[in-house]
Amino acid sequence: MIQEKKKKKKSATEEVTSTQSDMPSDPKQTAFAELLDPSVKEVFYSLHDRFTPVQLEAGTALLTHKDVVVESPTGSGKTLAFGLPLLSIMHKRTEKWKQNEIGALILSPTRELAIQIAKVLEPFGKALGYSVKTSIGGTKKDEKDLEMLIKEGCNILVATPGRLSKLLTLDKDQFLKRMFKTLEVLIVDEADRFTEAAFSTSMNDIMAAIPKLRRTGLFSATQVKEQEDLIKFTLRSSVTIKLKERADIVCPTALKNYYTLCDANLKLITLLEFIRSKPDKKILVFLSSWECVVYFNSIFPRLLKKRKILAVHGQQQSGRTTGIEVFQKTPNSVMLCTDVLSRGIDIEDIDWVVQFDVPRTSSWFVHRAGRTSRNGREGAALLLLTPQESAFIKFVEKYEMVKLEELKVTTVTTLKAEQLLEQIRRLAMGDRDILLSGTKAFVSFVEAYKRHDSDIVCALKDLDLMGLAHAYGLLRLPRMEEISARSDQDQFKRSDYDTSKIPFLTKDKEKKRVEIQEKKMGVKKQRKQAALEKKEKKAKKEATKKLKNISEANATQKETKDEHKTSKKRPAESEAFDGVTPKKKQAKTAKAKDNNENDHFLMRKMKGGRLGKKDLKALD
Numbered sequence: 001m002i003q004e005k006k007k008k009k010k011s012a013t014e015e016v017t018s019t020q021s022d023m024p025s026d027p028k029q030t031a032f033a034e035l036l037d038p039s040v041k042e043v044f045y046s047l048h049d050r051f052t053p054v055q056l057e058a059g060t061a062l063l064t065h066k067d068v069v070v071e072s073p074t075g076s077g078k079t080l081a082f083g084l085p086l087l088s089i090m091h092k093r094t095e096k097w098k099q100n101e102i103g104a105l106i107l108s109p110t111r112e113l114a115i116q117i118a119k120v121l122e123p124f125g126k127a128l129g130y131s132v133k134t135s136i137g138g139t140k141k142d143e144k145d146l147e148m149l150i151k152e153g154c155n156i157l158v159a160t161p162g163r164l165s166k167l168l169t170l171d172k173d174q175f176l177k178r179m180f181k182t183l184e185v186l187i188v189d190e191a192d193r194f195t196e197a198a199f200s201t202s203m204n205d206i207m208a209a210i211p212k213l214r215r216t217g218l219f220s221a222t223q224v225k226e227q228e229d230l231i232k233f234t235l236r237s238s239v240t241i242k243l244k245e246r247a248d249i250v251c252p253t254a255l256k257n258y259y260t261l262c263d264a265n266l267k268l269i270t271l272l273e274f275i276r277s278k279p280d281k282k283i284l285v286f287l288s289s290w291e292c293v294v295y296f297n298s299i300f301p302r303l304l305k306k307r308k309i310l311a312v313h314g315q316q317q318s319g320r321t322t323g324i325e326v327f328q329k330t331p332n333s334v335m336l337c338t339d340v341l342s343r344g345i346d347i348e349d350i351d352w353v354v355q356f357d358v359p360r361t362s363s364w365f366v367h368r369a370g371r372t373s374r375n376g377r378e379g380a381a382l383l384l385l386t387p388q389e390s391a392f393i394k395f396v397e398k399y400e401m402v403k404l405e406e407l408k409v410t411t412v413t414t415l416k417a418e419q420l421l422e423q424i425r426r427l428a429m430g431d432r433d434i435l436l437s438g439t440k441a442f443v444s445f446v447e448a449y450k451r452h453d454s455d456i457v458c459a460l461k462d463l464d465l466m467g468l469a470h471a472y473g474l475l476r477l478p479r480m481e482e483i484s485a486r487s488d489q490d491q492f493k494r495s496d497y498d499t500s501k502i503p504f505l506t507k508d509k510e511k512k513r514v515e516i517q518e519k520k521m522g523v524k525k526q527r528k529q530a531a532l533e534k535k536e537k538k539a540k541k542e543a544t545k546k547l548k549n550i551s552e553a554n555a556t557q558k559e560t561k562d563e564h565k566t567s568k569k570r571p572a573e574s575e576a577f578d579g580v581t582p583k584k585k586q587a588k589t590a591k592a593k594d595n596n597e598n599d600h601f602l603m604r605k606m607k608g609g610r611l612g613k614k615d616l617k618a619l620d
């Protein structure tokens with residue numbers, strides 16, 4: 001336990017700002033090295049020649065009993081800026097660390113970053129005899145995780161808050177809580193993320209389970225803007241360290257930040273043509289939702305032949321780590337991803353980062369772009385904007401201290417663009433999975449757009465949604481409120497292709513679809529048949545009623561006639577009779593007789609169930 005003399009609570013923080021010093025024999029280098037444990041120093045110098053500024057500043061503060069809030073550009077070495085001091089603090093303790101004593105806890109917002117941090121610390125832990133463990137979602141079950149942790153022990157734990165909070169809840173015998181009793185250092189990487197509501201419950205559980213007397217370090221390339229957001233971390237005599245390579249920007253100076261304006265309906269083609277124009281570059285593409293990653297990953301391999309296309313998103317339970325490893329190893333591959341890779345992930349030699357849409361949170365812009373140009377290496381980032389979003393450029397310059405330069409991306413002729421769009425639509429016409437995936441992607445993009453925090457300059461209502469629907473290669477507009485509310489729906493060229501005929505390419509899925517469709521058709525046919533039968537039944541009923549009336553009328557007529565016969569002789573043929581000549585009368589009687597017979601004939605048919613449509617018509 002760090003022996004802390006009771007000090008008068010110092011003012012909140014002092015701000016130490018220093019620019020990147022690249023003096024090789026900077027006395028600060030020596031002074032900091034003296035503070036480090038010799039074994040830690042030995043491992044460090046086996047990997048690197050000198051400490052980066054953030055390692056000097058933050059490391060010195062932590063090793064001289066200060067809590068730190070560190071803001072330093074992406075790729076500036078923050079992992080070792082907390083790793084080196086925490087190892088040295090742990091190694092200062094005289095008694096040996098037992099296997100079930102946790103000396104340091106590092107919190108990471110994503111499992112990929114947690115794995116990466118553990119990998120960086122492993123060689124140091126090995127040299128000092130400390131076990132470094134991770135506790136992250138998506139791997140073994142919570143119970144298994146807790147059991148392993150208790151059984152195998154752990155001295156340095158790198159965890160995602162959600163998983164750790166679950167283990168603490170499961171830990172009925174408080175084993176884990178007892179393991180935390182010896183905690184000396186708490187590090188929160190990408191700390192500004194932990195002020196989000198999504199993390200609040202798990203963070204409260206964790207903060208309640210660990211000792212208050214400890215060293216605390218909060219690290220990020222973009223720290224929280226509101227100091228009160230830091231209260232939950234119970235910092236003591238903290239120092240705020242802000243490092244910038246240039247006073248007016250937070251990104252590394254070696255990073256070139258660009259934007260390009262493209263019409264909405266050409267957005268996907270602009271991305272494709274940009275990738276095509278850089279055949280030997282490693283490109284990381286950020287999309288706004290996992291559905292977009294899935295959809296673009298299904299069509300890009302058919303549009304960018306011979307290019308290795310990879311995809312990573314938060315919904316994948318497996319394959320994320322492998323995908324990152326393949327991306328790391330394949331020089332000119334293209335990785336499509338969500339913001340699961342936007343923070344902390346250290347992948348070598350990414351040449352370009354492309355942001356297909358504005359980020360959900362504007363501060364993530366810096367982190368996304370910062371996946372390239374790591375630790376002084378060259379790199380470039382490109383943001384695709386439609387003309388309606390151009391105000392975003394000034395917005396990030398003002399609020400995120402990012403300067404964007406315009407880049408003219410080679411586009412294609414209108415004819416070629418239409419051919420490419422038609423090619424994308426044809427993919428959907430031939431594969432129902434692509435058809436459905438495209439619609440889901442577009443819907444998820446619209447929903448993500450509604451949630452981003454730059455809506456003051458990029459509002460959904462100003463977006464050319466019909467153009468973007470074309471860009472996504474949609475054959476139909478999806479049924480959603482944001483679309484039905486639009487007055488420009490007629491701008492969307494609806495394909496007249498019969499989408500009900502588009503098959504799934506996997507046999508069993510297609511079989512099932514056809515069955516459902518036939519069942520639906522069957523139901524439709526039955527309904528139609530039933531309606532027809534009901535109509536016929538009604539017609540028959542009316543016919544019966546009519547026949548009945550006719551036969552009653554005939555019966556009455558016959559009675560009258562018989563009476564007539566008995567009372568008078570039949571008039572001579574030649575005599576005219578009430579204006580009707582006997583011939584005509586005969587004809588009329590004959591007709592009535594025919595009708596009468598016909599009616600009787602129909603009656604007999606109807607009784608025999610032989611009444612057909614023609615007969616019914618005849619009755620009308």
Ligand SMILES: Nc1ncnc2c1ncn2[C@@H]1O[C@H](COP(=O)(O)OP(=O)(O)OP(=O)(O)O)[C@@H](O)[C@H]1O
Pocket residue numbers: 048049050051052055072073074075076077078079080220221343344345346370371374375
């Ligand atoms: N002292 C050093 N000398 C040379 N390279 C270093 C040094 N420290 C770290 N690096 C390398 O710099 C790269 C970036 O380090 P790291 O990932 O810690 O940066 P970061 O500041 O945490 O970035 P981000 O803000 O994206 O999380 C890594 O490849 C790391 O190996």
